[in-house]
Amino acid sequence: xxxxxxxxxxxxxxxxxxxxxxxxxxxxxxxxxxxxxxxxxxxxxxxxxxxxxxxxxxxxxxxxxxxxxxxxxxxxxxxxxxxxxxxxxxxxxxxxxxxxxxxxxxxxxxxxxxxxxxxxxxxxxxxxxxxxxxxxxxxxxxxxxxxxxxxxxxxxxxxxxxxxxxxxxxxxxxxxxxxxxxxxxxxxxxxxxxxxxxxxxxxxxxxxxxxxxxxxxxxxxxxxxxxxxxxxxxxxxxxxxxxxxxxxxxxxxxxxxxxxxxxxxxxxxxxxxxx
Amino acid sequence: xxxxxxxxxxxxxxxxxxxxxxxxxxxxxxxxxxxxxxxxxxxxxxxxxxxxxxxxxxxxxxxxxxxxxxxxxxxxxxxxxxxxxxxxxxxxxxxxxxxxxxxxxxxxxxxxxxxxxxxxxxxxxxxxxxxxxxxxxxxxxxxxxxxxxxxxxxxxxxxxxxxxxxxxxxxxxxxxxxxxxxxxxxxxxxxxxxxxxxxxxxxxxxxxxxxxxxxxxxxxxxxxxxxxxxxxxxxxxxxxxxxxxxxxxxxxxxxxxxxxxxxxxx
Numbered sequence: 320x321x322x323x324x325x326x327x328x329x330x331x332x333x334x335x336x337x338x339x340x341x342x343x344x345x346x347x348x349x350x351x352x353x354x355x356x357x358x359x360x361x362x363x364x365x366x367x368x369x370x371x372x373x374x375x376x377x378x379x380x381x382x383x384x385x386x387x388x389x390x391x392x393x394x395x396x397x398x399x400x401x402x403x404x405x406x407x408x409x410x411x412x413x414x415x416x417x418x419x420x421x422x423x424x425x426x427x428x429x430x431x432x433x434x435x436x437x438x439x440x441x442x443x444x445x446x447x448x449x450x451x452x453x454x455x456x457x458x459x460x461x462x463x464x465x466x467x468x469x470x471x472x473x474x475x476x477x478x479x480x481x482x483x484x485x486x487x488x489x490x491x492x493x494x495x496x497x498x499x500x501x502x503x504x505x506x507x508x509x510x511x512x513x514x515x516x517x518x519x520x521x522x523x524x525x526x527x528x529x530x531x532x533x534x535x536x537x538x539x540x541x542x543x544x545x546x547x548x549x550x551x552x553x554x555x556x557x558x559x560x561x562x563x564x565x566x567x568x569x570x571x572x573x574x575x576x577x578x579x580x581x582x583x584x585x586x587x588x589x590x591x592x593x594x
Numbered sequence: 595x596x597x598x599x600x601x602x603x604x605x606x607x608x609x610x611x612x613x614x615x616x617x618x619x620x621x622x623x624x625x626x627x628x629x630x631x632x633x634x635x636x637x638x639x640x641x642x643x644x645x646x647x648x649x650x651x652x653x654x655x656x657x658x659x660x661x662x663x664x665x666x667x668x669x670x671x672x673x674x675x676x677x678x679x680x681x682x683x684x685x686x687x688x689x690x691x692x693x694x695x696x697x698x699x700x701x702x703x704x705x706x707x708x709x710x711x712x713x714x715x716x717x718x719x720x721x722x723x724x725x726x727x728x729x730x731x732x733x734x735x736x737x738x739x740x741x742x743x744x745x746x747x748x749x750x751x752x753x754x755x756x757x758x759x760x761x762x763x764x765x766x767x768x769x770x771x772x773x774x775x776x777x778x779x780x781x782x783x784x785x786x787x788x789x790x791x792x793x794x795x796x797x798x799x800x801x802x803x804x805x806x807x808x809x810x811x812x813x814x815x816x817x818x819x820x821x822x823x824x825x826x827x828x829x830x831x832x833x834x835x836x837x838x839x840x841x842x843x844x845x846x847x848x849x850x851x852x853x854x855x856x857x858x859x860x
Contacts, residue, residue: 366753392753404771416764
């Protein structure tokens with residue numbers, strides 16, 4: 320799969336002067352303190368909200384650079400965001416159902432995807448019967464079932480316990496290594512981002528901007544023991560320092576600092592693009 | 595015996611014991627004070643009346659029940675449809691919802707005579723009265739339910755390019771189902787009350803007389819045991835409607851909604 324090039328310069332209070340190109344097959348993490356507009360940025364990338372300034376361009380090899388078509392983007396929210404009335408299979412089938420094709424071939428895909436995330440045999444279970452980690456797996460399966468060109472994850476593992484989180488990190492890596500889908504991953508965990516990513520963008524708040532853009536040069540495929548290697552620790556330190564530096568540069572809390580908001584549409588109140 | 599079983603047994607036994615004790619006390623008070631049956635009959639006298647007048651009272655109950663069930667069905671269908679319309683058009687909701695409230699807060703006793711004058715067909719007149727009382731909980735609850743869809747799921751539907759119809763069908767209607775059923779359970783009791791009130795106002799409903807009219811009639815004739823017997827049947831019907839709707843609700847929500855999940859299951 321050949322990937323995506325994208326660029327936007329958005330300038331509302333929540334985000335200012337963000338330039339970002341995402342290459343095909345990248346695993347990009349957005350790291351930053353809460354309220355720095357990571358989620359907003361992710362939603363702009365998804366096309367769920369429009370930037371008030373700047374442009375967002377997605378070019379897909381398959382579409383000849385046309386607008387992103389349906390099913391090209393998979394999205395995983397902070398919560399599993401499953402339909403409680405539907406079985407696991409119903410939930411994963413949803414993108415196909417909306418596209419108006421939910422035939423045997425699609426059901427086959429759903430089964431394969433559930434196997435891929437380690438949920439074989441749970442097709443007929445209801446979300447409430449599953450653990451938090453399993454629900455998140457269903458959510459990931461739903462995002463991947465359409466074989467998207469771009470997978471967006473918004474702090475998907477923030478609510479999970481450490482053990483489940485590490486297992487899901489490994490599984491996500493494995494899925495990504497097998498498909499090389501372009502991934503944008505929002506997290507506030509430096510360790511998680513370094514472990515997963517090929518590139519990390521460190522963000523600061525008020526207004527959200529990208530303070531540092533760091534390629535992560537760690538061997539692939541990545542294995543569990545990487546977590547304890549000195550190399551990994553060194554990179555984590557670098558990223559942490561960048562983050563601390565970025566947060567230190569932040570304007571102190573005096574004066575009218577506009578609150579980051581999802582709903583702000585940029586009439587006035589925009590800041591000079593910087594960063 | 596496991597605690598869960600014990601609890602289940604008590605859930606049935608405890609109210610039963612209370613009921614029997616109260617009935618015994620009632621009978622005792624009536625006998626000791628020799629209260630005449632036209633003021634307060636004892637439970638035994640009422641039971642006797644229920645036995646002798648039972649068949650004819652059951653016939654009347656059927657008349658009332660027909661009005662009640664028709665009104666409840668109309669409340670479910672029309673109430674649900676109105677709520678869906680409201681959810682599709684904010685303008686419609688804003689302009690019509692106040693009138694639904696007005697219809698709800700106006701005492702049915704006050705407008706029933708008008709409806710009975712306007713609607714010639716007696717059954718239909720009673721049906722309209724009962725429906726006015728019963729439809730509001732369905733509309734109000736379902737409207738809330740349709741507006742309660744998970745924001746992130748809505749975003750997801752948008753991401754996949756879902757049409758409004760698909761959002762309604764796959765997301766909003768299932769979200770609203772528990773709310774609708776709650777409304778329906780309230781409406782079940784209200785439909786019965788509406789039917790009874792309408793019968794009180796209408797007097798005899800054509801050739802057939804409902805249970806409410808029998809209560810009035812028994813009152814005029816000082817056949818108080820029969821009045822109590824009719825009242826008993828009415829309450830029993832109300833409870834039965836509630837239980838059926840509760841069962842329906844549990845059946846439809848058994849897989850996913852917290853309200854329908856057995857406590858000791860997990």
